[in-house]
Amino acid sequence: MIMKLDTNLEQNRFNMVEQQIRTWNVLDLTILNLLYKVRREEFVPAAYRSLAFADMEIPLDYGAVMLTPKMEARILQELRIKKTDKILEVGSGSGYMTALLAELGAQVYSVEIVPTLCSIAKMNLQTHGITNVTLEQGDAAQGWPQHGPYDVIVLTASTPILPEAFQKSLNPGGRLFAIVGEEPLMEAMLITCVAPNVYETKVLFETCTAPLRNALQPQRFTF
Secondary structure, eight states: OHHHHHHHHHHHHHHIIIIIIGGGTOOOHHHHHHHHHSOGGGGSOGGGGGGTTSSSOEEOSTTOEEOOHHHHHHHHHHHTOOTTOEEEEEOOTTSHHHHHHHHHSSEEEEEESSHHHHHHHHHHHHHTTOOSEEEEESOOTTOOGGGOOEEEEEEEEEESSOOHHHHHTEEEEEEEEEEEEETTEEEEEEEEEEETTEEEEEEEEEEOOOBOTTOOOOOOOOO
């Protein structure tokens, strides 16, 4: 019986990679192999574990979500993370994306505003023996320059307006991933610091996901 369960689990993981992720033009073998190594189901809340490989966002409570597997993989591919990179993650969630980033880069600084989620992420990372992550509880929705500048910055939730503080926290050559906009239309963007104070923005795709708490809001007219 145990053998049968393990076989089904690995078949579901294989299907996730081949049917969802590869078909979304994620073909980098380093990323694909990483998805087999870091076991996504072990970062998913118990109530949703059967849906760990489904093409859907997983609720984490407190309004937070795990992004879809294909989104997570695409983000990693677009960022072209190097083993020497210092990374800032805004929104630790369950720690899954944190673990993936830690496998690819040198050091990850991950900031989570919800204390309970921060504790869950810390426990998950410790369970998996991941040691090159500094987890901090705080509000990084409008920037987190404390450990900067960074080579890579990832916002794991959306923001109506992207604060300039994130761009200014990039090293030359640094890359920033952010989902910018409001429901029903948001754009996933890759911003590269091509030289000091010079940035290149590439719109990757349209999407929609939960916002960061305390995200920077546009000015709204009142009557």
